[in-house]
Amino acid sequence: KQEVTQIPAALSVPEGENLVLNCSFTDSAIYNLQWFRQDPGKGLTSLLLIQSSQREQTSGRLNASLDKSSGRSTLYIAASQPGDSATYLCAVRPWDTGFQKLVFGTGTRLLVSP
Amino acid sequence: GAVVSQHPSWVICKSGTSVKIECRSLDFQATTMFWYRQFPKKSLMLMATSNEGSKATYEQGVEKDKFLINHASLTLSTLTVTSAHPEDSSFYICSARDRERSYNEQFFGPGTRLTVL
Numbered sequence: 414k415q416e417v418t419q420i421p422a423a424l425s426v427p428e429g430e431n432l433v434l435n436c437s438f439t440d441s442a443i444y445n446l447q448w449f450r451q452d453p454g455k456g457l458t459s460l461l462l463i464q465s466s467q468r469e470q471t472s473g474r475l476n477a478s479l480d481k482s483s484g485r486s487t488l489y490i491a492a493s494q495p496g497d498s499a500t501y502l503c504a505v506r507p508w509d510t511g512f513q514k515l516v517f518g519t520g521t522r523l524l525v526s527p
Numbered sequence: 528g529a530v531v532s533q534h535p536s537w538v539i540c541k542s543g544t545s546v547k548i549e550c551r552s553l554d555f556q557a558t559t560m561f562w563y564r565q566f567p568k569k570s571l572m573l574m575a576t577s578n579e580g581s582k583a584t585y586e587q588g589v590e591k592d593k594f595l596i597n598h599a600s601l602t603l604s605t606l607t608v609t610s611a612h613p614e615d616s617s618f619y620i621c622s623a624r625d626r627e628r629s630y631n632e633q634f635f636g637p638g639t640r641l642t643v644l
Contacts, residue, residue, distance in 0.1 A: 417570075445631065456531070456620055456635040457571075502570060506631075513559060513624060515633065517570040 417518035434488040436503035444506040533636035550621030556601040557623035
């Protein structure tokens, strides 16, 4: 059974810092991995999607990497801003449960202080 | 585009009552919708997958008689929590897949917070 873990569970940084969020998954048989952002009491917003054949994806100040063989992904946020404060979730699409299903990680709660 | 709404955004009910939550795709047709449950400070757990016009597929451990899912049209899916109890209190989120887009793209609703007294 696929399990997804995120470290750290919570992170507090001052504005302007670069930071890295970690995601690990137990089964490398995935179709792709996706990073989401969730604001308190809200739904999810997709940030980046990395196909299993890719190594990284970039969008603005965000960069996500994927090392499928070791079961790891990182989300790098450059020059953090207070508006980045949210919970960040990673999720994988396992091969054996259908391409549509997402298995979510435990999340990292990020607080960026002014 | 690709907006998913949920109604209500929050609901408080007495134990033993049934609660219906609606999930709508506002500007696209959703052949598949997903229902998730999220406990405080926990991740999302997939409860069931519903395809328009057919029965929902429930994940292991989810009681289908407890959580009734109906996907009667390409833009609407409903989740009914029957005979709700305090342990059913949670944040319920739906997502929808646009039939015209890649299966990778699931659009999430804003969630419904259910509190059972």
